[in-house]
Amino acid sequence: MITSMAFFAVEDSLIKFVTSTIPIGQILIMFGLGGALIFLLVAHFKNEKIMLRDMLLLPMYVRALFEIIGRLFYVLAISLIPLSTATVIIQATPIVVVAGAAIIFGEKVGWRRWTAILLGLFGVIVIIQPTAESFSFLSILALIGMIGFAGRDLASRAAPENLSVFILGLHGFIALAFSGLIYTIWDDANFVMIDIDTIGFMVGAVVFGVAAYSCLMKAMRTGEVSAVTPFRYTRLIFGVSLGVFFFNESLNYSTVLGTILIVISGLFILSRNKRE
16 A cells, blocks of 8 residues: 555656646546556456456446546646645545445444544645635645545445456546546647657656556455555655655645644544444
């Protein structure tokens, strides 16, 4: 899980580097097709069936929709706001997943965990500061991306169990490429020629993204969820550090306070899950 979070942070940084030279839609298409190709080759090497009827079930369509929303808006966020801010906001995803599981799947969530959920969501509000003069509407992009990822995780719970990590990865990256196509049409942007350095950044982003996704699925499927999930928050360390050292970002008081609230909330929810 720690390796996965480190790889995700590196992937985010590499994508942020190229957003100044490549249109967002083109980035998403290249990244999605590159990741899909790797998962396709791995699935073929492991003799897994690619075209499964289970991939056409409703949960998979819902998963693809939320994958598109999450990826599209999160990439837009990291291209327009500090990487550290986007990283912190995205860490509220597990909190929203717990709330969604209670509402959609009827999972039992007591008043203590609901209180923690509200505390974590308040932490997001503290970071965004919707009533402050410094409020940036662009922060909402990261918030929408976070909701998209939470919806994807909830839909993944309803996905057929016979679909392997590689098939789910292939499905997710195809959805990512599709989101790039949608954005390109909406933005009416033309593709641009890219130099060798940019190609290197994109290849690196794809490799780290696929490795991160694989490590994440391996951790969630082989370890106890309550044991490995807290280590998701190590992404804060990696993401914030990369933002500070490579993009000269700084952390303000509200970001630090909001981060503390989100982490405390998430860890408390996980501890209650383990007890129950």
